[in-house]
Amino acid sequence: MTLALNTTMRATEIRHLCWRDVDLMQRKVTVRRSKTDAGERVIPLDDSAYDAVLELRQRSKLMLAKTSSLRRLVDGAGFEPAASSLRTRRSAS
Numbered sequence: 001m002t003l004a005l006n007t008t009m010r011a012t013e014i015r016h017l018c019w020r021d022v023d024l025m026q027r028k029v030t031v032r033r034s035k036t037d038a039g040e041r042v043i044p045l046d047d048s049a050y051d052a053v054l055e056l057r058q059r060s061k062l063m064l065a066k067t068s069s070l071r072r073l074v075d076g077a078g079f080e081p082a083a084s085s086l087r088t089r090r091s092a093s
Contacts, residue, residue: 003056006049010035019060022053029053 003014009031016033023030027045034041045053 002052003049006046006052007043009043019057022057024050024053024057 003009004011007029009029013031013034017029017031021030021032027050029043029045031041031043032039
């Protein structure tokens with residue numbers, strides 16, 4: 001929400017952002033998929049938007065670390081992805 005309010009970006013533009021679109025050094029975001037006639041637009045990040053982007057970056061790093069750790073755990077246990085399922089099966093009663 002903070003990013004939308006402080007950058008005038010549309011929700012769809014925010015959803016389509018990739019990390020390659022974010023320039024933390026220049027404090028700007030490049031929107032490559034825009035509804036404007038110009039198509040691509042560059043949006044400066046004010047302090048609030050910049051802080052929100054940094055928080056998202058930190059969260060994504062944590063998610064990646066957790067996913068990598070889980071993948072190593074599963075691979076080390078010898079599970080086959082197709083053979084293992086987290087769904088519970090109903091017992092025939």
